Amino acid sequence: MSLFRKKNIAELIRGTEKSGLRKSLGATDLVLLGIGCIIGTGIFVLTGVAAAKYAGPGIMLSFVLSGLACAFAALAYSELSAMVPVTGSAYTFAYVSMGEIVAFAVGWALVCEYTIGSAAVAAGWSGYMVGLLRSAGIDLPAAWTAVPADGGILNVPAVIITTFLTYLLILGTRESAALNKILVFIKLGCIAFFLFIATPHVDPLNWQPFLPFGWGGVATGAAIVFFAYIGFDTVSTAAEECKNPNRDIPIGIVGSLIICTVLYIAVAAVLTGIVPYSSLNTSEPVAYALRAIGMNFGSALVALGAICGITTVLLVFMYGQTRVFLAMARDGMIPQNLVKIHPKYNTPHVITMIAGTVVAILSGLLPINIIAELCNMGTLFAFMLVSAGVWVLRRTQPDMPRPFRCPAVNVVVPLAILLCGYLIANLPVETRMFFGAWYIIGMCVYFAYSRKHSTLAAKSADSSRQPPFDTQ
Template sequence: MSNLFAKKDVNKLLEENAAKESTKTLGLFDVILMGVGATIGTGVLVIAGLVAARDAGPSVSISFVISAVACILVALCYAEFGSAIPSSGGAYTYIYVSLGKFVAHLIGWSIVGCYTVSLASVAGGWSSYVNNMLTEFGIRLPESFTAIPSDGGIINLPAVFIVLCMSFLLTRGVKESKKINNLMVLIKIGIVLLFVAVGVFFIHTNNWHPFTPFGVKGIFAGAASVFFAYNGFDAISTSAEEVKNPQRNLPLGILIALSVCAVIYVVIALVLTGMVSYKELNVGDALSYALNSVGQEWAALIVSIGAVIGIMAVVFAYLFVVPRILMSMSHDGLLPSLFAKVNRKNSEPVISTWLVGALGAVVAGFVDLKQLADLANMLAIVTFAAVSFSILALRKTQPNLKRGFKVPFVPFIPIIAILCCIFLMFNLSMKTWMYSIGWMLIGVFIYVGYGRNKKSV
């Protein structure tokens, strides 16, 4: 039982991190762009319109604010951990240090599931935008190779293609790939700004009436749904060992990236629901649809092209995270040593990257992702709640640990963050709860069957 909750030694972990010869290649600007790139994607390009149509109406902007508040509270906890324990394991390592081995294994397993499912679903969204863009140019791909079997196709080949391409890019090394990622993120921000700059002149305030057609219940239901739009900001914490001056740049990067994303989401939601009636936004390409509706076809085409490029940054960020979690768990003996192997030339976890990429490609190409997206949501919320609770534990067990940033008003901020997470969890369906419990049980079986008595390598 004592081994079940054995904690990782903080001082030993910091000494090991200091002794590593990993190259520090990521500055504050790179960290912010990685966070923005991981966060902004299907949330602003797809989810905003769907939630407006189905749950909240124009008040989806308030839904984004509610979710942002919950995420910012959690982000404060991530920022303290990142400044005190700059480790590539992210939330997994934070919880290992504060709550022990078994809980860390479950959270690591939760993160792996969350991001693998997320990258597959994002790849599916990318495929839709590619098809729409090609259609504008008079090119129609065979439906057999652009739809999953349950939708009448054979395989969603574009989704498979983008996952494998991003996997290859990451195996070339962070130093080489970060420049391409930064460019993709800047393009994505550019199309968002273009949409706002053009769309603001076509806002009709009567589209905002009634502002809350589904009532307060709809606003909170919308908040639970758009929470998925903020998944990804925690990806920054997994890059800690490759960040220059992590005690400063990690907390700043996390908070700035999340704040930028929250502002963008609210502005997009207001402009989008002001351009067209929320009833018309039950479409997968809401931004392009709205621009076409007001006669701005040229802008709609640019947004579609930019979305194709920009969403690739989200796939990149998710593929960056999962292999590093697997590598950390492998180092700790919770997974086979295969996952800890890195390329001698660029220190990248090549095997783990290709394994995650292959799994993500299969899921994106063949599986219906609607329910799996909710699974990713639940697993992310569980992780965020655990990190928030871990701050309370770490403050008690490691009061003298050097921290570049401290969560203010402890214990109130972490407790409020936990309560927000619980509230959002209970706004998800019972089926999602069952899938989540099933995934966690698989993690328990892996721990009992392999990782329980293994030692760190």
Template sequence: MVRTLGLTQLTMIGVGAIIGAGIFSLAAAVAKDVAGPAVLISFLVAGAASLCAAFAYAEFAGMVPKAGSSYTYCAAVLGEIVGWIVGWDLLLEYTAIVAVVAIGMSGYLGFLLDAVGVQLPAWALGAPGTGAGHRIDLLAVVICLAVAWLLTRGTRTSARVETVLTIVKIAIVLLVIVVGLTKVHTGNLHPFAPFGLGGAFTGAATVFFAVFGYDALSTAAEESVEARSKLPKAMMLSLSISMVLYVLVCVVLTGMQRYSDLDPNSGISSAFASAGLSGLANVIAVGAVIGIVTVTFSFMMGASRLWYALSRDGLMPAWFGAIHPKRKVPHRATWTIGAVAAVLAGVLPINAVAELTNIGVLLAFMVVCASVLILRYRKPHLRRGFRCPGMPVVPVLGMLFSGWLMSFLQWETWVRLGAWLAVGLVVYATYGYRRTREVMPGGSVDLDALDEMTDGEEPEPGAERLPVR
């Protein structure tokens, strides 16, 4: 792959992955049913948990500039089998996230089409069981395939589109904040925690879905310029920018309209309409569509780069990891993920798909935090472009936060995760274990060899490809 992504583009990819459904719909749903105005606390708690994991990811990104994200990091420290479990888990989670946000965006697109007098037939309006006559969510299917097409155009081209869309999205969110703050009524913020602090903490487990995304960013390490220094900075910047915007939108949302009156499907639009600013509704809907497109882009990119890393290391068939000879992207993995996400988004309701996401990401966060803690003491001499602060407290807090948030998830979610991981172990036992030793004899990772890489993150001239997973 070609290194073309600088700090600005990396940061925009990170913000694009984080800012999306969380601002445009999730905040209102949590405020209405779970937390009230204390949804602000929900985002701050989720953000704190996410920050602990972000520090761990940033240290690894500054040390292991290879595609694969959590899979690469965990395999490097805890061994191949742990890395495979995390990678197999995240492959499903990222693909499911793409499907979830595509379904969410199809609703906003339908709203905009209705506004211009275009109405789709009933069979194309949603998955079976979501409404009368519904057979498939056609718009969600088109979104998944269109994003896959964009990603196969090449990293430079697709990243430029992502950067432009993210800038437009941020501009619309800032418009919402600036205009909305003039319409805030402090009376709407009382009582601040109508469901108690317990409601705010429960809300944190839900909105956590909206405050990660830098993990998908880390999969672009092999397409980043000066990855060791740029990736950690991009992770910190993207999370910081996103959290500031989330907090301000929460204040605007619950200050403009009483929490009990919020629309969980279009919270910002309904809040503006209640304040006599219905003219901005279409603008906000456009912002929601753009915002969700960037999330779809970032996570599909992350899933395809993760699959590329798994295939390159022999854990999955090499056919999927093939790089396009002209555009230098893993085109087969991208199209496969786009097709699977399109099927999930087209025929399953959003709740059924959403349940496949959070638990896997939280599991990966726990393992990455443990890995960075172990490696700091096992190999303190390794060159690090970023060092996680507050060792060992911060990684331990990351593990505790992630485990605590996982405890709020339904038992059915745990069963689905267990079934998927069982399938993954079968794949590893029957294919991956043998094949990876043909690709890289010994099946181990030499972390010390990373110090032999140049500042440009490429192997020294004449050096063999580093067997880092």
């Protein structure tokens, strides 16, 4: 059996007609879905950390560098998402362009990214919520807000938010999208409020020196804050639930990326302009900066925006995670009984409950920090392969309908691959080693189970049992 057997795009699209997933999302929903995941932990936490430790005021250039890498990858994603409007994101794209073993490797990387990322974000949400309640005079017992390694019993707030969002995702994407819209508008309002009240306090002297750690610091900062951009690719996992995926998916991907890039650069500029960059290495840099200039009320509002922001990040992370599992289970990469669609809510409830339980356990019991580097590694790896997939399909299936075509593909694709590879090279060595170990485990799973049980393997077995000619 070939390791590089590919799925037929036409058959794949026909198969989605029987999936049972409700088509309820439009272009606006997808833009907000992307913003919901992109704006969160990155803008409220990583901006300050990366500025203080790696880039200084040059963090603005770090966001530009990461944004460029994402922009080129986004154009590749848009072509494939419109061409193959099927759930599964980079995993599905790799399956149709480069074959089964590459697709499994991408899917395995996405599982790592979404699961660890969801658990880390849930723990971060708990920290913000506990801090906000404490500032309001409500002290929750440490035993029920800390993990065992930190002297607690269970991080209950992290478990509660994960359980609630799992239930919401089971109810359906329309209900989840409705909550996402509300929270996105709240956090965008808080960010606009921050820019409005903080901009007059910018002191250009705080931007000197602009590159205290040199260009190397900017590059390392870009590799770290890349976590802040994770989310636009999640839009492509909603392809099967779009009313008009050929038009709406490209709008959702490119639109959310552009809006968030502009906001990131603006916040980074104001943040490093109102306080010295060296003071921003805190878990709440935006709120801290406002307190430092005497705006305590504004700091509380921004903290509320941070909670809303992190909630939407967790919601979209968990949504993307379940859709990748759905695609892999449908293909036989993992047991197919996990693909069950709820008869009433038309959602993959079994996968959603399993994924939500795992995330709740991890966030409630383990001392997980924001593992941005690991999430970045999986995402950058997927971006490189998706970009290469556009090139492959342009040559192997040039006549396939492409509702959206990546412009200047011979320039955009190489730049996407090179920039993503450059950011990977600037990640810590330990991160690359951990990802390598995770990849080896995945290959063991593939050769022990997935290769034999995939739907393409079953088709190959059926065709081999057919007589080579009619004996009648």
